[in-house]
Amino acid sequence: MNIQSTAASLPPQANLVVVSPAARDVKTAGETRTTDPTLTLLPVQPxxxxxxxxxxxxxxxxxxxxxxxxxxxxxxxxxxxxxxxxxxxxxxxxxxxxxxxxxxxxxxxxxxxxxxxxxxx
Structure with missing residues (x-):
């Protein structure tokens, strides 16, 4: 029996979608910046x-x-x-x-x- 994770195919639970999933927040001394400037959060309608x-x-x-x-x-x-x-x-x-x-x-x-x-x- 081959069991695979379905977590990646589930719909998002929050009402926001990250357009650029490759973006990561980088925390340095006292500042937080995003490595991808195209990161955008869009509202999702159910x-x-x-x-x-x-x-x-x-x-x-x-x-x-x-x-x-x-x-x-x-x-x-x-x-x-x-x-x-x-x-x-x-x-x-x-x-x-x-x-x-x-x-x-x-x-x-x-x-x-x-x-x-x-x-x-």
Whole structure:
């Protein structure tokens, strides 16, 4: 079994993208400078639901001929991409990322955030 890291292919978690990934900050005595003067941070808009569904479908179509044990979907409540590893014999979910528990926690936190905003407004 060949397992490769997927960290490089994951979308950025912050709302900024570094245009020049080769740039590094150099710290010297009392100053910080960037070695690449073309370093620019651009704001990233999160994809809307239709873009996420289209991207999920294209990944699903690409992976299906290679490995039918992977399932890609979008959670209905949170809009998060969900990846499931399924046992081909029993059709049982072996692993899900993010887990059902994390999706439930995110939903609960989102509803609490909504209550907090309503109370303070």
């Amino acid at each position: 994809p809307d639901r239709t873009q996420l569904e289209a991207a999920t479908q294209s990944v699903r179509d690409f992976v299906k001929p290679i490995n039918d044990n992977l399932e890609f979907s979008v959670d209905g409540d949170s809009g998060q991409l969900v990846v499931k590893i399924i046992d081909s014999a029993t059709k049982e979910v072996i692993r899900q990322v993010p887990s059902q528990e994390m999706l439930a926690i995110a939903k609960a936190l989102d509803s609490i955030k909504g209550l907090f905003v309503k109370q303070s407004a």
